[in-house]
Amino acid sequence: MTATPRPVFPFSAIVAQEEMKLALVCAAVDAAIGGVLVFGDRGTGKSTAVRALAALLPQMHAVADCRYHCDPANADGLCAECQERARHGALKSRLVAVPVVDMPLGVTEDRVVGALDLERALSKGIKAFEPGLLARANRGFLYIDEVNLLEDHLVDLLIDVAASGENLVEREGLSVRHPSRFVLIGSGNPEEGELRPQLLDRFGLSVEVTTPTDLKERMEVIRRRDEFERDRGAFVTKWKKQDDSLRRKILAGRKRLADIKVPDEVLELATRLCMQLGTDGLRAELTLIRAARALGSFEQAHVVDAGHLRRIAAPALRHRLRRDPLDESGSSVRVERAVGEVLGKPGGGLQAPAA
Numbered sequence: 001m002t003a004t005p006r007p008v009f010p011f012s013a014i015v016a017q018e019e020m021k022l023a024l025v026c027a028a029v030d031a032a033i034g035g036v037l038v039f040g041d042r043g044t045g046k047s048t049a050v051r052a053l054a055a056l057l058p059q060m061h062a063v064a065d066c067r068y069h070c071d072p073a074n075a076d077g078l079c080a081e082c083q084e085r086a087r088h089g090a091l092k093s094r095l096v097a098v099p100v101v102d103m104p105l106g107v108t109e110d111r112v113v114g115a116l117d118l119e120r121a122l123s124k125g126i127k128a129f130e131p132g133l134l135a136r137a138n139r140g141f142l143y144i145d146e147v148n149l150l151e152d153h154l155v156d157l158l159i160d161v162a163a164s165g166e167n168l169v170e171r172e173g174l175s176v177r178h179p180s181r182f183v184l185i186g187s188g189n190p191e192e193g194e195l196r197p198q199l200l201d202r203f204g205l206s207v208e209v210t211t212p213t214d215l216k217e218r219m220e221v222i223r224r225r226d227e228f229e230r231d232r233g234a235f236v237t238k239w240k241k242q243d244d245s246l247r248r249k250i251l252a253g254r255k256r257l258a259d260i261k262v263p264d265e266v267l268e269l270a271t272r273l274c275m276q277l278g279t280d281g282l283r284a285e286l287t288l289i290r291a292a293r294a295l296g297s298f299e300q301a302h303v304v305d306a307g308h309l310r311r312i313a314a315p316a317l318r319h320r321l322r323r324d325p326l327d328e329s330g331s332s333v334r335v336e337r338a339v340g341e342v343l344g345k346p347g348g349g350l351q352a353p354a355a
Contacts, residue, residue, distance in 0.1 A: 034204030099140030147186030
């Protein structure tokens with residue numbers, strides 16, 4: 001008998017932290033953005049927000065009995081086992097929850113990539129593959145708390161898989177290749193160490209969260225968390241309408257994504273902004289445009305405009321800036337200053353549903 005999962009804190013009930021919620025919603029609308037890095041103080045709702053977003057997302061179609069929950073509608077993304085099944089007839093599908101896989105600190109490489117199934121090897125003499133965390137995370141979220149403390153060999157591994165969308169395992173006479181496409185979510189406290197630049201660059205969006213300083217905001221955070229802990233079921237029910245509405249907007253945003261237009265003048269503004277900030281390579285522009293498109297699609301716009309760029313610029317660009325010895329300003333201040341110079345006056349923000 002499968003245990004019923006404990007209710008998680010509703011996404012719509014999270015107080016403030018608008019930039020974090022905005023970035024997570026954009027990543028949910030378009031996984032191609034490349035994931036979200038959330039850095040900031042302890043106890044500011046980083047892991048709560050990630051788990052709340054995952055619980056918010058609707059179930060997805062997956063090939064029945066597939067260990068990697070392949071998408072039956074995506075022939076190019078099937079694992080070898082599903083490709084073989086497809087050659088012998090139509091693939092059966094089932095609805096499954098979007099996976100959210102925690103990658104703990106100190107985890108072994110075998111646990112991450114997969115290894116030989118020792119039980120079957122010893123009992124039956126069969127060399128079989130036991131999938132790891134990268135297999136479980138396919139088409140879902142891979143969440144790493146304290147990502148800045150991750151061991152270097154695991155960082156290298158994640159960079160390779162995030163770039164290719166596949167995990168290749170070769171050990172104990174096994175050679176297995178399987179799809180591993182996931183939204184990478186990392187969180188951490190910058191006081192405990194910096195993230196390696198190679199991995200930092202793989203995150204599409206980077207968010208800074210701080211402890212609320214507004215008295216009423218802090219009171220509301222405590223009030224809602226206390227109410228949730230005292231009766232989780234009733235609290236989730238109270239916020240169900242808002243979460244359902246947000247879920248529908250995310251789904252509609254995904255469907256609309258291919259149709260929303262990015263005019264040349266907006267593309268020029270994005271390029272000018274990146275040039276003004278001196279970002280390396282072209283990944284900054286690509287991420288900025290993808291994130292602005294996801295935001296516009298989520299908000300039911302038909303065309304991406306400068307307002308979308310303005311609102312997503314800081315998360316898309318702050319972690320891509322070179323260190324400037326002549327400018328002691330923080331990266332967020334530098335982005336804000338460049339946005340003002342290139343895009344003009346600021347616009348609005350993501351509004352959280354009311355209870």
